[in-house]
Amino acid sequence: MRKQIVAGNWKMNNGLIQTESLIADLKRQTKVSNAEVMIAPTYTNLWHAFQSTKQTEIEVIAQNMHYAENGAYTGEISAGMLKSIGIQTVILGHSERRAYFNETDEALAKKVDAALAHDMRVIFCFGEELSDRKAGNEQAVVESQIKNALFHLNDAAYKDIILAYEPVWAIGTGETATPEQAQEMHAFIRKTLAQKYGNETAESVSILYGGSVKPNNAREIFSKPDVDGGLIGGASLKAEDFFAIVNSF
Ligand code: 13P
Numbered sequence: 001m002r003k004q005i006v007a008g009n010w011k012m013n014n015g016l017i018q019t020e021s022l023i024a025d026l027k028r029q030t031k032v033s034n035a036e037v038m039i040a041p042t043y044t045n046l047w048h049a050f051q052s053t054k055q056t057e058i059e060v061i062a063q064n065m066h067y068a069e070n071g072a073y074t075g076e077i078s079a080g081m082l083k084s085i086g087i088q089t090v091i092l093g094h095s096e097r098r099a100y101f102n103e104t105d106e107a108l109a110k111k112v113d114a115a116l117a118h119d120m121r122v123i124f125c126f127g128e129e130l131s132d133r134k135a136g137n138e139q140a141v142v143e144s145q146i147k148n149a150l151f152h153l154n155d156a157a158y159k160d161i162i163l164a165y166e167p168v169w170a171i172g173t174g175e176t177a178t179p180e181q182a183q184e185m186h187a188f189i190r191k192t193l194a195q196k197y198g199n200e201t202a203e204s205v206s207i208l209y210g211g212s213v214k215p216n217n218a219r220e221i222f223s224k225p226d227v228d229g230g231l232i233g234g235a236s237l238k239a240e241d242f243f244a245i246v247n248s249f
Pocket residue numbers: 009094166170171172173174210211212213231232233234235
């Protein structure tokens with residue numbers, strides 16, 4: 001049985017006071033689904049968020065990290081540093097990292113290796129741009145993003161890999177992939193994994209959908225057989241909306 005996961009990517013939002021208050025609001029919510037719940041605050045609030053969610057079912061995760069262990073990489077954070085404060089899971093390859101910080105598939109492959117070497121779980125993000133979809137190239141783009149960054153791994157590594165399909169045209173735009181579009185792509189991703197690693201591994205990997213998931217569309221998207229949860233941006237910044245999505249399973 002694949003894990004169902006709902007992860008809130010807070011992106012560059014919320015200082016310390018807002019982080020405290022949003023976590024307090026999250027603690028007041030009731031979880032009635034079996035989904036694992038994760039939140040990804042910004043670096044400066046990770047330690048605080050980790051401490052204040054210790055007695056809860058909420059896992060605090062990181063939004064990014066560098067592939068090197070340590071050294072002269074001003075402004076960067078390593079897997080070892082995240083682990084040293086208790087963080088077990090990291091988001092890698094978000095389209096905003098790819099678009100604004102020039103993250104390439106090659107750099108992402110190194111980041112994935114570094115996270116796995118530290119026994120961390122990775123939420124690996126990918127997805128096509130609108131121009132790719134208009135040209136009918138969405139599957140080819142997604143396939144190459146996955147192959148370039150992940151296909152050097154052995155199948156055992158996939159116990160720590162969570163995939164997140166986030167079509168760039170649906171992020172923060174209010175435009176969501178239809179549940180059918182999401183299902184079609186998720187099934188394609190699973191088939192791509194199966195061709196390389198076999199059915200058992202492909203069936204075990206959770207594939208999340210991200211891109212304008214809201215309380216009013218989550219249930220339909222999550223009802224699709226190959227959609228195992230969501231990576232939530234805007235709607236994760238309001239505790240009630242986020243938990244309405246968590247409870248959509
Ligand atoms: P939105 O839910 O705001 O579209 O963001 C999705 C996302 O990028 C999550 O990582």
